[in-house]
Ligand SMILES: NC(=O)C1=CN([C@@H]2O[C@H](COP(=O)(O)OP(=O)(O)OC[C@H]3O[C@@H](n4cnc5c(N)ncnc54)[C@H](OP(=O)(O)O)[C@@H]3O)[C@@H](O)[C@H]2O)C=CC1
């Protein structure tokens with residue numbers, strides 16, 4: 001490190017210490033300005049690795065196992081299954097605590113500096129919010145970010161956009177490792193609410209030359225029309241088609257995103273191409289009601305983390321091939337023998353992703 005770098009580091013450390021004395025509030029409009037796809041994908045790739053490290057699988061439930069991993073140099077994480085508190089018939093509050101250590105953000109920082117984060121996301125899901133006038137997002141979130149050495153609260157970060165961006169970013173990482181879209185591909189977005197919209201933007205931004213057409217389907221067609229108009233403005237080179245049925249949406253697709261509250265499957269195995277990747281995002285009664293069981297049976301199925309699957313992915317746990325992080329670190333491989341492959345990324349969302357995202361936003365905010 002030369003003397004200029006040394007000075008910059010000292011300045012940065014001083015600023016960090018000042019900020020550590022306050023509790024910052026980072027509001028939605030500020031968070032939004034600090035989000036970009038490359039940084040988010042980098043952060044989520046680190047999160048997935050931290051969740052799949054050998055040390056993380058020792059963790060979470062027993063405090064004795066924590067001491068076994070505390071001195072390790074590799075990324076690791078602890079999280080417990082999240083809790084669900086019902087709020088009347090239509091709403092639910094989830095609490096999502098997590099700790100991640102020794103992870104890097106090389107695309108953001110340009111170096112291999114290690115980070116750690118301790119955070120708890122509080123997130124509500126009120127399905128009728130979209131019918132309010134004016135409407136509110138269904139999913140509203142706040143992330144409490146703590147100093148990971150002292151436990152002192154350091155920031156309250158609006159988590160609504162973070163939830164949308166981190167979910168889409170994790171899908172980008174999953175798509176990159178399980179499928180890697182080729183040129184002239186067709187993307188299907190089944191459900192054009194908040195998640196469907198952000199996934200369409202994510203896919204087109206992150207895989208810029210892959211998709212020549214996007215099929216959009218939504219139960220309420222006007223919402224799909226709105227997204228078509230927005231995408232037409234942003235990506236005039238891509239053909240955007242609003243279709244009448246969810247089957248029509250997926251039938252010729254190479255890559256599919258499902259992002260609805262549907263309690264029933266939206267298409268069948270026979271409606272799919274042989275070589276297809278699905279990012280299944282929606283959480284109906286459980287987290288896998290958008291796809292029929294036969295798709296899980298006849299696909300390679302990957303998830304973010306094994307934590308919580310016994311409750312939230314009950315029914316498909318037996319079909320899960322592994323965690324995305326295991327593929328990233330090379331512990332698991334996809335079988336390439338057939339040349340054709342159906343892959344499913346079953347998304348759940350979890351606290352480690354939110355904590356790492358909140359910390360990323362915090363770092364960017366204090367450096368403004
Ligand atoms: N995996 C993860 O990490 C995360 C998952 N989620 C889940 O993703 C899903 C979408 O969330 P979000 O986009 O924020 O919510 P929105 O309320 O913005 O969108 C909900 C979408 O689901 C559609 N929908 C609702 N009920 C049905 C049904 N019975 N059949 C077909 N479509 C239906 C809606 O259609 P319409 O416009 O007609 O109402 C709309 O397109 C939810 O299940 C949510 O819980 C959310 C955040 C993170």
Ligand SMILES: O=C(O)C1=NCCCC1
Pocket residue numbers: 094123124125139163283348349350
């Ligand atoms: O991970 C999240 O955040 C959520 N997942 C499922 C639905 C509510 C929000």
